[in-house]
Amino acid sequence: MKKNRLYLYYTIFLVFCLVGMTLPVKAISEEQKAGIKDHCETIRESLKTVQKNDSRARVFLGAHYETILSKYITPLNIKLVENSMSATGLVENQNKVADTKTIFANDFISYQKHLEELIAIDCKNEPDKFYEKLEKVRQKRATMEQDVLKMRNLISEHVKLVNGLKEKM
Amino acid sequence: MSEENNEQNNAKKERGGFNLVLMGIIAIIIAMATTSVSMAIYHNSGDIYLDRSRPGFLPDEEEIDDDEKKEDIDFDFSKVDKLNAETMKEYLENINKEIEEVDSYKNPFSAEVLSDENLGIPVETGAE
Numbered sequence: 001m002k003k004n005r006l007y008l009y010y011t012i013f014l015v016f017c018l019v020g021m022t023l024p025v026k027a028i029s030e031e032q033k034a035g036i037k038d039h040c041e042t043i044r045e046s047l048k049t050v051q052k053n054d055s056r057a058r059v060f061l062g063a064h065y066e067t068i069l070s071k072y073i074t075p076l077n078i079k080l081v082e083n084s085m086s087a088t089g090l091v092e093n094q095n096k097v098a099d100t101k102t103i104f105a106n107d108f109i110s111y112q113k114h115l116e117e118l119i120a121i122d123c124k125n126e127p128d129k130f131y132e133k134l135e136k137v138r139q140k141r142a143t144m145e146q147d148v149l150k151m152r153n154l155i156s157e158h159v160k161l162v163n164g165l166k167e168k169m
Numbered sequence: 170m171s172e173e174n175n176e177q178n179n180a181k182k183e184r185g186g187f188n189l190v191l192m193g194i195i196a197i198i199i200a201m202a203t204t205s206v207s208m209a210i211y212h213n214s215g216d217i218y219l220d221r222s223r224p225g226f227l228p229d230e231e232e233i234d235d236d237e238k239k240e241d242i243d244f245d246f247s248k249v250d251k252l253n254a255e256t257m258k259e260y261l262e263n264i265n266k267e268i269e270e271v272d273s274y275k276n277p278f279s280a281e282v283l284s285d286e287n288l289g290i291p292v293e294t295g296a297e
Binding site: 034039071076131138141169 | 215218219221225226228232244245246251252253254257258260261263264265267268270271272274277278279280282283285287288289290291293
């Protein structure tokens with residue numbers, strides 16, 4: 001009986017997942033379509049500015065992440081090993097920072113590819129396609145924001161661990 | 170005899186000219202092919218998106234000035250000294266300066282930038 005109920009829940013869950021995957025992206029209103037058509041060029045120019053600013057943000061943050069990892073976190077861990085001090089948490093944190101840095105760069109490439117495709121869409125004649133792609137770009141941008149947040153938390157965690165180590169000295 | 174020689178010389182010159190043109194064309198074709206392959210690799214690998222030296226993405230003058238004004242934070246662990254509370258304090262002071270720099274970039278990749286409102290797309294009121 002319990003098994004049957006489990007199967008039922010599992011089936012309902014699967015149906016919900018399938019429906020979720022096949023549902024089309026929410027349709028845009030006629031007013032929005034008209035807005036996109038009318039302001040097509042302005043929107044594209046705004047997107048180009050966003051693209052340039054994001055490129056700047058990537059270089060700025062990427063350079064600082066690299067400095068923090070290669071000039072601070074890694075040398076500290078090496079120094080700790082040289083001084084025969086235990087640094088398990090710090091080494092784990094270093095690996096996470098390095099992984100997140102790579103993910104940050106890869107996600108940026110994926111985000112920029114989608115943004116470039118969005119800018120290339122003829123929004124005057126294909127406002128639906130344009131908006132659909134815009135939603136996808138927004139998702140990619142949200143991933144970037146999450147990456148930045150994750151990296152910031154990892155750096156804070158590192159500082160917290162180092163503070164703890166300092167207290168013990 | 171000399172007339173025949175002249176004719177032969179002229180034929181050689183013509184052939185030489187043709188070969189030169191042919192070599193030029195082949196060189197152009199090879200250059201175009203290798204450039205296309207390089208560009209395809211540059212684009213497909215995603216390096217193009219990480220490169221700020223491409224046209225339209227170069228830093229503004231203002232940005233360069235800002236970068237020049239920033240003082241470099243140079244920190245290195247001494248190879249001789251052992252780790253102690255003092256070196257850790259110095260380490261933390263320097264890494265915190267670097268973190269402050271990271272935090273100075275306000276809201277990178279915020280969702281707001283691509284909102285309908287910011288892009289000039291009429292915002293859906295909900296009632297359709």
